[in-house]
Amino acid sequence: MNHKIALITGATAGIGYETALLLAQNKYDLILTGRRKERLDALENKLLLSSDSKIITLNFDIRIKTDTENALNSLPDKWKAVDVLVNNAGLAAGLAPINSADVDDWENMIDTNVKGLLYTSKIVTSWMIERKSGHIINISSIAGRESYPNGSVYCGTKHAVSAISKAMRIELLPYGIKVTTLSPGAVETEFSLVRFRGDQHKAEQVYTGFTPLSAKDIADTILFIVTRPQHVNIDDLLIMPTSQGSARDIFRK
Secondary structure (H helix, E strand, O other), X not given: OOOEEEEEOOOOOHHHHHHHHHHHHOOEEEEEEEOOHHHHHHHHHXXXXXXXXXXXXXXXXXXXXXXXHHHHHOOOHHHHOOOEEEEOOOOOOOXXXXXXXXXXXXXXXXXXXXXXXXXXXXXHHHHHHHHOOOEEEEEOOHHHOOOXXXXXXXXXXXXXXXXXXXXXXXXXXXXXXXXXXXXXXXXXXXXXXXXXXXXXXXXXHHOOOOOOEEHHHHHHXXXXXXXXXXXXXXXXXXXXXXXEOOOOOEOOX
């Protein structure tokens, strides 16, 4: 049985990492991208030992357009036959009102969550259009459905991901390419640790008193999405912990 090819951005931790593990177990060869080379190397070694998947790692920063273009275009032609693109790389930086937020945080979120996704998608969709086949999964968030105080720019970037996804879906219809927006609620990953600049205590408080989603829950959902029949596209999926009813409403015991 021939393996399909999946490209996962931000594969060094959290949702990207767990998705790589699960897709490797389900007959996918993988192109894995990330900024932390030692983590990419460790993941590659783990996958080579635990599966029969072929692995290529690309160590670059998706915020930098030329680096993204050079890395993706360096792939051998046979690896450009990407069946699944998981635009996972993203982050929240800071939690402050508009008047006192750090502008560098805004730049980081916009460059990663929106522009990085676009740089990657522009190249990979051109490959998919040639083959008239492919599936793109854009990881958005409950923050792409609802805005909350002190998260204006993060919410703005995820609203942008949702809007971009809807347009991509229509633009790519003639080529048989699927597009899915996947929007998780609270997922316990490095997300909050990054948002609070490594403050472990603050990060842990985000998830106290209830059971959040895990990165594996989202990986399981991605596997479900990519294994639907060819005539079925999951357009837009919101997945929440049982204890979470909205971006701000979480029942904590």
